[in-house]
Amino acid sequence: MTVLNPAASRYAGTRVPRVEDPRLLTGHGSFVDDVVRPGMLHAAFVRSPLARARITAVDATEALALDGVHAVFFAEDLNPDVREQWYTLIGRDVPDNPRPPLAEGEVKFAGDPVAMVVATDRYLAEDAAELVVVDYDPLPPVVDYATAVQSGESVHSGWPDNVAGELNGRPPEDLAEVFDQAAHVVETTIRQQACAPVPMETRGLVVEWSAPEGELTVWASTQSPHEVRLFCSRLLGLPEHSVRVIMRDTGGGFGQKVVPMREDMCVLLAARKLPAAVKWIEDRRENLLSAGQSRHGHGDVRLAFDETGAILAAHIGYVEDVGAYPTPWPVQNAAAVGMLFPGPYRVPQASFTCKTVFSNTTGRSAYRGPWQFESVTRELLLDRAARRLGVDAIELRRRNLLRQDEMPYFNPNGMPYSDVTPLETFEHALKLLDYDKFRREQAQAREAGRYLGVGTCTYIEPTAAGLGLHSTEGATIRIEPSGKINVYVSGGSTGNSLETTTVQLTADALGADIADVHTIQGDTAITPFGGGTGGSRSGSMIAGAVEETASALRERIIAIAAHRMEVAPEDIELERSRARVRGVPSEGLPLAEIAAMAYFQVDALPPGVPAGLEASARYRARVPIVWANATHVCVCEVDIVTGEVKIRRHIVSEDCGPMINPDVVEGQIAGGTVQGIGGALYEHLAYDEDGNPVATTFMDYLLPTTTEVPEIEYGHVETPSGGPGGYKGVGEGGAIGATPAVLNAVADALTPFGVEITDLPLSPAAIVALIEKGEA
Structure with missing residues (x-):
């Protein structure tokens, strides 16, 4: 080290x-739900049961008749009070999609907030919400983002083709000759399911308006209290010094709590109309229903190789589902997928296209390692290429991974890599595994009818980017x-x-x-x-x-x-x-x-x-971007009868620079790794063909538990960055690298069956279907 x-x-x-x-x-600890204010009121939301419909009539008479109900707010009560609602993180002038606090005229997804009920306690507010009558005229929903452009229906009237935004790099036509003349070209389409961040503590805030002082105090479960303050001051037209945001303990965020969402806006807008502080705490069903989806997209990917296995060119055409109300600007993270797609590999030329598409599902929100898809597709494609070329997957990577002595290095999309060690972490992780020994054990296991596999993922990630709010x-x-x-x-x-x-x-x-x-x-x-x-x-x-x-x-x-x-x-x-x-x-x-x-x-x-x-x-910030990198190595065993995957070992060799506290670093790696495992094997925020969510409880939205997750093994390569102390970020990497490593481990285990992975997650049923397809 x-x-x-x-x-x-x-x-x-x-x-x-x-x-x-x-x-x-x-x-x-002191969380938002622990905050109690004098005479505090509680909010609950009336949510649409339909994916898309016109609101034809509303009636809150019965709800308001309940003793203890203070108010029922609809769009006409709150939405006109919005002054500005742009995020500092993105900026005032970036084109953005509509984001009304409450549904106006039409609901856009199942769970869309239509009304907010305020009462003396949460139980009463929920009871009153059930008494609010909303008449709907159903409309054809746009559920499948992949066909949304040609659907003939529009999620938002201002976007008739449902394309929320596009950002393209070098045109793929520029590389046509390279691909045509390459000794080997490997290509496929990878589809990733929708996932949810699922923080342990759901969203929530308490808002108290003091009319005599003209001051608003907000207790928030947030990742960025100053962003909440800025957003609130713009939303309500208040000077910044009149808004105080207090963030106490927060039980996880993972990107979902970076910026205020629509329900937060409702509570902020309603506070000045109420006689006391108001609290809203999201329940778990609401969190899975309306707090946002992530990951959902597909990519057409290609790699060209010369006769020695060196990469000549790469292309990704990425399409991402951003739901009805993405938060924040939907194009940013999709573009990162394209710009980072060559990853930590020596790639002379690359091209990319990125498109984001609206659908009548919950809006896209940030989630740990939001550009993870580029690593998933690249690493799956590299393993597929190794099988096609008849080369060991490890050897193919050795020929193409960047080394520390090649830094600084500009990837073909212009991203300026520096102070990273892709090949070095790769070799370190393999040493911890003892790769040759594993291959011998794998061969012996196959002779006994057991199917073991090993998969890797080496990635590079931008951390501490010195841009805008974060500079x-x-x-x-x-x-x-x-x-x-x-x-x-x-x-x-x-x-x-x-x-x-x-x-x-x-x-x-x-x-x-x-x-x-x-x-x-x-x-x-x-x-x-x-x-x-x-x-x-x-x-x-x-x-x-x-x-x-x-x-x-x-x-x-x-x-x-x-x-x-x-x-x-x-x-x-x-x-x-x-x-x-x-x-x-x-x-x-x-x-x-x-x-x-x-x-x-x-x-x-x-x-x-x-x-x-x-x-x-x-x-x-002294440098535009501080780069970190790591290699994940996963060893698993697949039961070919039941499709069950058991992870035997998971190794992470991380280079996040000198570690301020190794326990904290390893805790961050562990948390992200578990989320990555969940994204590979278990989690799926699914909808049926009518746009009804079918995974709004933990009975249906499956998470990995201590039973499924092995003890994670850590290796550290410490290369200082150009930032203070040489430190680099480590918060997101585990969630990036784990998913492709697990997927490749399963594919490696099932090599005798000719299995190629193109769709996530790898549920037991999906694995059995892949085996049966390979045997056919």
Whole structure:
């Protein structure tokens, strides 16, 4: 492993116990549903039972007659109050689709919110919602996105062909000659099912309007409190300083909670019309019904090879289902699929087309590793190519994977790779597996009638992209008169341990004992503006913000200590919350004494040093994109009678740069890997031909459990990035690499049957059908 300046850090790089754990593991966390306000009201939604229909009449008379019901809001009550509803993450001027808070005139999917009922408690609100009468005139729904363009029906009148947006790279015709003359061309169509992020805590918020002050306070389950504040101020036409967003503990987000959605808009708009705070907590059925789908799409993919197996060219034609109301802009992530499709391979030329299509299903939302499809298709195609060329799949990758010494490298779509180790993580993961030994075991197992397989996925991912909302991050550090340290950052921690990593980084930056450091996050009234979590940005950006802020304080501390001890500033070192003379451990001042001087003995401070020990600064991303990479290796066994897949081993060799906290890194990898396994074998947010959702409970939407997931094995290759501390993001990679590794492992196990995988998920029934097809 490459370790960056090991002597410079006492805490970064170590397995410091998570500072969040004492409260979370003892049940003392504070989530949105724990918030109680005086006289608080509760909201529930009336949702459409149909995928597409005109709303011909509504009647809330019976609901309003119930004692304790305060209001029933329809589109005409809330929608006209919308001022602006664009997301900072995307920008004001990007073409976007309509997104009315409540359905106007026509419902667009089963689960579309038609009305919002507000009552004294949630149970009463739900009872009243059942009494709201809505008459519908059914319309033909557009359910299959793949045929939506030619359906003759429109999800939105402004998009008659249902194409939400397109973004294309180099035209595929430019590469026609390369493909025509290549020694080998492998092509197929891969179809991926719709999945849902399924955070442990569903969406929710509490909104309280104070008319005398003209201030709105929002307690939100979110990944980005400052984004919620900006969105709310625009939505309601309020100045930013009149909106306060408080994010306490949040039980997972995975992209679903990056920006406010339509139900959030309804609660925000209704708050100023109500006499008390209003709370909405989504139940699990609502979450699966209307909080958004992800992944759903298909791609026509081609790879051209020369006679040695070197890749000559790549093409992907990607089409993605974005449902009725995608959030946010639907084109962005589809374009990333095309731009990243060559992945971490040496590909001279590439082309891509990307199209996003509306359908009468729940809208597309962000989900961990939203460009995962490019890795799924590429890695499946590489294994197919290896079988076609008669080459071991591992050897084919070795011939084409990029190496560390080839960096920087521009992929054929212009993406600027840097500081990555695709071949190195690949070899590291195979060493952990002992690939040759596995192949011997596989052969022996087949002789005994057991079918083992191995699959890999090597990917590269952009993290901490220095663009727009995500390009800067702020921090404020205040050393109190007692010498204790408070560090304020935006936050957005949704289980990704930002508290722990912030404390570690600050303790190192100031030479403090970690027990003396505390962090305050998630309150827009007291924390500096920040982009929140998303895009695997937090580790790198918070490291930069802490570094920028702490450097000014460190200079001030050293100046005070040097002046007091009558030595040169360069002779002072900070360690264990003390300033001491270098080489003379007995000579030193505790940080508490220095802080007391800074606040209470200002006349004794050296010339030019201001009173107090508090600083604020902003970090601006040093590089456009911080790149991370990894290799997943999966070993599975397939029961050819039942179609059951048992994962025997799952290895991840990750290069996310120096690790701030290996426990946190491995936790992030593990969580993403489990989600990737679910996407390969279990999860499917399915609809029937009429647009009715058929997976709105965990009886139907299957998730992997501890029974199905093996103990994940970790390997680390640490290559510093050009960002602060050399850190890279690690939040999304597990969810990217696991799915194709599992799929390839199943295909490898079933090689004797000629199985080729083109459709996800690989349910037991699907596997049995593939085997029977191969035997036919």
